[in-house]
Amino acid sequence: MSNSAEGGALKKIISHCKEYGFIYPSSEIYDGPGAVYDYGPNGVELKNNIKQYWWTAMVRMHENIVGIDAAIFMHPATWKASGHIDAFNDPLIDNKDSKKRYRADVLIEEYIAGVQGKIDKEVTKAAGRFGRSFDKEQFVSTNPRVVGYTKKMKEIEDRLGSALGSGDLPAVSALIEELAIADPVSGSKNWTDVRQFNLMFSTELGSLADGAEKIYLRPETAQGIFVNYLNVQKTSRMKPPFGIAQIGKAFRNEIVARQFIFRMREFEQMEMQFFVKPGSEMEWYERWKEKRIKWHKSLALGEENYQFHDHINPAHYANAACDIEFNFPMGFKELEGIHSRTDFDLKAHEEYSGKKLQFFDQTSGESYVPYVIETSIGLDRMFLAVMSAAYTEEKPDNGSERTVLKIPPALAPNKAAVLPLVNKDGLPEKAEDILNAIRFDFSFQYDAKDAIGRRYRRQDAIGTPYCITIDHQTLDDNTVTLRERDSMKQERVSVEQLVHTLHEKVDMKPLLKSL
């Protein structure tokens, strides 16, 4: 897909999300802050269903995983111990003319992407010239221009990697100058120096200015799990291997906050820390990689839309790490991280708190600090993944057009829509009886306005998997038509069977059983 086509697809999703009550920009009437979003009536239902699917799969399906809900505010020493105060930084640069702020590494990465674009163009041109006899690998490794571009890319990547790795910000500045990188908005090359920018938001705890203490909004939920390791282990009588799961808000003052809910300043994470005996961590790392990809694929958003990306140089606290990437409209990008975090966090908290965070193994008579495998998925990114795969524009056979969200039924905001064919002749009253029969089991919509075709289209646009239409025949034989969203096929179902039939079609249970 070309860049503009990718942008176009994302733009369509953004406007659809707003028009149909999924996501609105935060405090929009004031032109709200960037990269902060509110979830509307359909959005909150979809989000809750994603949470439920994750929570049930992780907590209820594993006897050795329990959940917690820790506070957002934590003792500031937490963030010293975790390394976030010293090292949770992005390299930042300002353009003096446009006053725009950028991530220096992103500017350089975009430059590299531009060089890659030139290579792609050469390849496309050559493929056209040589036709069927074209050997891409040979062309890329021998064409002088392409070889030159590839060498240049590699040099820039190496220099950027080593400058960032050693915290050498003047070297990053020098690279920007040398490559003559211009502000993408104004074209100006009048830059400030590159400096570190800590991504944590801070505020003050306490009402008196004197006694106020600087505290942070948590940038990840994981630390709430680490500091509660001993509480949970003891009160739940757990022993390794066991896990603690949590869903909650996290906050990051992202410099480059774009691409809708992909990179936000306030977002939600679904994280699980799995505590294991040192030495068994690689086996558990592989097991969690397998389990998590299975969870994703169970939703049938397209097997081809997932790939693993192994980190070649994991962070200092990890001995293995990878991302599960999803094919978003912007291309393959990180959706979930799986990290083997060693005993780094628990040991650091032992050091800063002076408390022992260990497990006493009665069989061996030894105490040890457990190693940790972490699975961490962004709830909002998962929402975007579902939306990206679900958004479909179709031209059914009769020449009409429809936009349909093919959301997995188990996650759909509304499981059914109840539609009396006409708003008279006793049909609304019958519809109300049906509503009262299904409301205890399913989220639903009721719609009695407009022609039935328009009502179906409205439900398609919000991803409702089934429409229940009450017509005159319903009054005679107590049956309704059940219309399926994706195939648009209709079948008659008896009202007595309706709740049972819907359960079979929209429940999470079959998905959970497949895990």
Ligand code: GAP
């Ligand atoms: N505890 C590990 C951790 O926080 P991370 O890779 O920084 O690791 C985990 O974040 C996940 O959180 C990511 O894979 C992504 O899905 C989500 N995430 C991170 N930053 C985000 C942001 N600014 N907006 C939305 N989601 C974000």
